[in-house]
Amino acid sequence: MGRPSRKDEILQAALACFSEHGVDATTIEMIRDRSGASIGSLYHHFGNRERIIGALYLAGIGQYAAMLDAGLEEGMGAEAVVRLFVTCYIDWVVAHPDWARFILHNRGRVEAGEVGEVLREANRQQGRRIAEMLAVHREAGAFRELPFELFHSVVIGPTQDFVRNWLAGRTRAQPGEYRELLAQIAWDSVRA
Known part of the structure; x- marks a missing residue:
């Protein structure tokens, strides 16, 4: 490197x-x-400083998105995709806790700032890639009936909440200890 x-x-x-x-x-x-x-x-x-803040935010979410994209494979099963969402998130946060803290606390600032539209477009593109992958499984009946807007929150919500507590020092348990359990909970929450 x-x-x-x-x-x-x-x-x-x-x-x-x-x-x-x-x-x-x-x-x-x-x-x-x-x-x-x-x-x-x-x-x-x-x-200026605000653009540094925006660039740092975009670099962090871009790195996570690249990690997720690298794990996604054509023909991947529904369960594997859902589990990957959780495990990738945990792995990235554990590897980059300061960056994760920064991202969790500065989203609103970046969205309202000079790079807000760039952030929204990056999120739209990533959302489209994920939606296309999930559509195959949704059409095959692999998922329970959930509004698409709710799907992401159901899958990543418990993990995100646990990680926030870990980043804030409110839990002694490491996210890696619950990585597979949280992935299973996500799958159990959305499978048909």
């Missing part, structure tokens, strides 16, 4: 600053100092 790009180094420095000081308390100067980048480089790559 090659050396991270300057842009990636700045984003990782920003994430470290946001994790240590909070998003609102972090200044562009703090990010500059942490990354070793010049102010000119920061502004060249991002333009």
Whole structure:
């Protein structure tokens, strides 16, 4: 694997600053100092602090989406797809807890900011890919009757709630301990 790009180094420095000081308390100067980048480089790559926040958010959800896409295979069974949604989410969060915390706490800010439309479009594209994969199983009768808008919440909701508690330090159990159980609960909740 090659050396991270300057842009990636700045984003990782920003994430470290946001994790240590909070998003609102972090200044562009703090990010500059942490990354070793010049102010000119920061502004060249991002333009302002809000765009750094947006870029970091998009990079995180993009990384998770790529991990999920890499696990999805043509002809995958309904149960395997549902389980993958849960296990991929847990695996990504465990590997990137600061990034996950950042994403969980900053969605509204990013949606309302300069990159909000980019985020909405990324979510629409990912949603379409998932919907196409699920449609085959839905048509085959593999899932119980649920409004499509509710399906994602039923599948990932319990896992997301547990992970939020773990990220906030409200549980000692590690998400990996319940990875397979949460995947089974998701499948049991939606199977026909």
